[in-house]
Amino acid sequence: MTTALITHDACYDHVTPPGHPEQVARLDAVLGALKDMDLRRVKAPLGAEDDILLAHPKAHITNIRDAAPESGWRSLDADTHMSVGTLEAAFRCVGGVVRAVDLVLEGEVKNAFVAMRPPGHHAERETPMGFCFFGNVAIAAKYALEHHGLKRVAIVDFDVHHGNGTQDLVEDDPRILFCSTHQSPLYPGTGAAHETGVGNVLNCPLPDGARSKAFRDVMERVVLPRVDAFSPELLIISAGFDAHRDDPLAGMNLVEDDFAWVTEKLCDLADRHCKGRVVSSLEGGYDLAALGASAAAHVNVLRERSTCQKQLAP
Numbered sequence: 001m002t003t004a005l006i007t008h009d010a011c012y013d014h015v016t017p018p019g020h021p022e023q024v025a026r027l028d029a030v031l032g033a034l035k036d037m038d039l040r041r042v043k044a045p046l047g048a049e050d051d052i053l054l055a056h057p058k059a060h061i062t063n064i065r066d067a068a069p070e071s072g073w074r075s076l077d078a079d080t081h082m083s084v085g086t087l088e089a090a091f092r093c094v095g096g097v098v099r100a101v102d103l104v105l106e107g108e109v110k111n112a113f114v115a116m117r118p119p120g121h122h123a124e125r126e127t128p129m130g131f132c133f134f135g136n137v138a139i140a141a142k143y144a145l146e147h148h149g150l151k152r153v154a155i156v157d158f159d160v161h162h163g164n165g166t167q168d169l170v171e172d173d174p175r176i177l178f179c180s181t182h183q184s185p186l187y188p189g190t191g192a193a194h195e196t197g198v199g200n201v202l203n204c205p206l207p208d209g210a211r212s213k214a215f216r217d218v219m220e221r222v223v224l225p226r227v228d229a230f231s232p233e234l235l236i237i238s239a240g241f242d243a244h245r246d247d248p249l250a251g252m253n254l255v256e257d258d259f260a261w262v263t264e265k266l267c268d269l270a271d272r273h274c275k276g277r278v279v280s281s282l283e284g285g286y287d288l289a290a291l292g293a294s295a296a297a298h299v300n301v302l303r304e305r306s307t308c309q310k311q312l313a314p
Helices: 007-014 025-033 058-067 084-104 137-147 165-170 211-232 256-273 288-307
Strands: 001-007 040-043 111-114 153-157 176-183 201-206 234-241 277-280
Touching: 001 025, 001 084, 001 288, 007 084, 025 288, 058 084, 084 111, 084 137, 084 234, 084 277, 084 288, 111 288, 137 153, 137 165, 137 176, 137 234, 137 277, 153 165, 153 211, 165 176, 165 201, 176 211, 201 211, 211 256, 234 256, 256 288, 277 288
Parallel strands: 001 040, 001 111, 111 277, 153 176, 153 234, 176 201, 234 277
Antiparallel strands: none
């Protein structure tokens, strides 16, 4: 088996204002870093409205559609902007994660990486924010439950910013475990340890300058055991690489090897509980060189695990 790389050129048509960190060049950095890897390359379809409705109300979809400009940009908040091509790109981000779930759960690939933009983990139920419009990974989790009959899906978010949108969309659903490591205090100001949903949310805030040791320690002591105990049938990763030491928006000071390490650990759990089935979706990462190198480290582990699955004791 192999790893799927899901993307679409429509993501290049989501154009942000000059100087914005969530820029078109991010996709070039990621795809350029993956260009020589042996991956199954798949074009992301348009997301279906019914799939978005698993997580967002109809009014949210309508508001996003109505906000789409005919030229130039429209600002939904100080950080979140729409260009002429944003609407299609956002819908294809949803279609990309749903397609990834189908490919993985139907056994066509072992795992998948969705290299799309705009990202999604800050989009709340009725509020686009933080560069995000739809809650891509939350939609993917709910889709897996509703359309593939799964009973338990785990989402692990290692982006440096808390996935407030994902938490908002899943915190009332005990079938979904959401675990987040993130720098705090930092945008969006959520993700305190006491935010636990219905017992299905695990937030692990880390201080500015935490570095590799603190990140790996909280993963090994807290996050990985919690995922292990949950025994998911599918593991979804919000793969943000902005915790890298070169990223301009935060200061957690991780390196590429940390992203490879955590991917290995998560794949170990996926091998143990869900036949190695992993769907990973790109979130943040704003230093282009660091983003490309980190994404390559992450996807290389997925690729290696898809062709040579580890055998783990039960």
